Amino acid sequence: METTVIKVTTKKLSERNVKVDMRVQVNNHRKYHGELGTILEFDNGCSCSQGWCMVLLDKKDDGDDIEEKFRYGESGDVSDLLQVVTEPPRPEKIIVPGESGDLVTPETVKIGLKVKIQPNSKFRHQSKAIGVIEYFTDSKEWVHVEFADGFSNGYRYGHKKVDDGASDLIIV
Numbered sequence: 001m002e003t004t005v006i007k008v009t010t011k012k013l014s015e016r017n018v019k020v021d022m023r024v025q026v027n028n029h030r031k032y033h034g035e036l037g038t039i040l041e042f043d044n045g046c047s048c049s050q051g052w053c054m055v056l057l058d059k060k061d062d063g064d065d066i067e068e069k070f071r072y073g074e075s076g077d078v079s080d081l082l083q084v085v086t087e088p089p090r091p092e093k094i095i096v097p098g099e100s101g102d103l104v105t106p107e108t109v110k111i112g113l114k115v116k117i118q119p120n121s122k123f124r125h126q127s128k129a130i131g132v133i134e135y136f137t138d139s140k141e142w143v144h145v146e147f148a149d150g151f152s153n154g155y156r157y158g159h160k161k162v163d164d165g166a167s168d169l170i171i172v
Contacts, residue, residue, distance in 0.1 A: 008036065010082035015051060015073045018042050023084035024055060024070075032057060032068060036084065040067065040119070053081060056119050067119070104133075104143075104169040105158040111135060114172040115145060117155070121168040127151040130172050145169070 010025050022039045026032040037057040051073055057066040070080035102108065104115055113133045117124050131147035141162045142154040158167040 007086070009085045011085055013072050013079060013081045013083040017083065018051070018053065018072055024053070024081045025084055026055075026057075026070065026080060027082045028080050029070065032066075037068075040124075042072070055081070067124075102171050103158065103167040104171060105167060106160075108171065109133065109143060109157045115169040116172050117168055118170040121155075123153070123155065123168050126153060133169075143169075 008025060010027075013022075013024060018039065020039055020041060024037055024039060026035045026037070035057050037055040040054045040056050042053040043051050051071075053070050053072050055068055055070055057068060072079055072081045103118065104113065111133055115131055115133060116129075117127060117131075127147040127149055129147040129149040129151070131145040131152075133143045134146050134152070135144050136142070137144060137154055141156075141159040143157050144152065144154050146152040155168040156162050156166045157169060158165050
């Protein structure tokens with residue numbers, strides 16, 4: 001049986017093609033050089049040819065999610081990011097309801113469940129700490145979470161009446 005090796009290939013990332021959910025490789029950074037990730041958000045910076053991206057780096061087996069800010073575009077031919085053109089397929093995760101890392105859903109939500117705000121949530125900036133679901137809101141469409149860092153708030157858990165079933169939480 002012949003094995004085909006798919007290498008990561010990249011091209012220059014320009015301000016014209018940067019977008020959310022784009023796969024990128026860190027190019028010019030001491031700590032994360034060569035790492036792959038996904039753009040979460042970006043801004044146009046102070047000129048039309050460069051800006052900043054918030055990137056979620058691919059999770060390593062031994063650590064937490066890492067979000068880091070990188071430059072893109074042209075600034076003296078220096079850019080922290082390259083657009084990924086091809087890469088080896090990422091392994092598919094087999095989802096068993098209620099496992100660590102799964103989204104909280106109406107089937108898995110319960111009082112006392114340990115959770116974190118998921119990396120793609122619009123509320124991801126509120127807390128990186130682990131929290132516990134304390135109670136359902138009066139409408140039963142949101143849950144209230146108390147985090148270890150003292151922050152607390154209400155979050156969506158996949159109820160069909162809220163934003164097409166969006167969930168802000170993952171099981172820890």
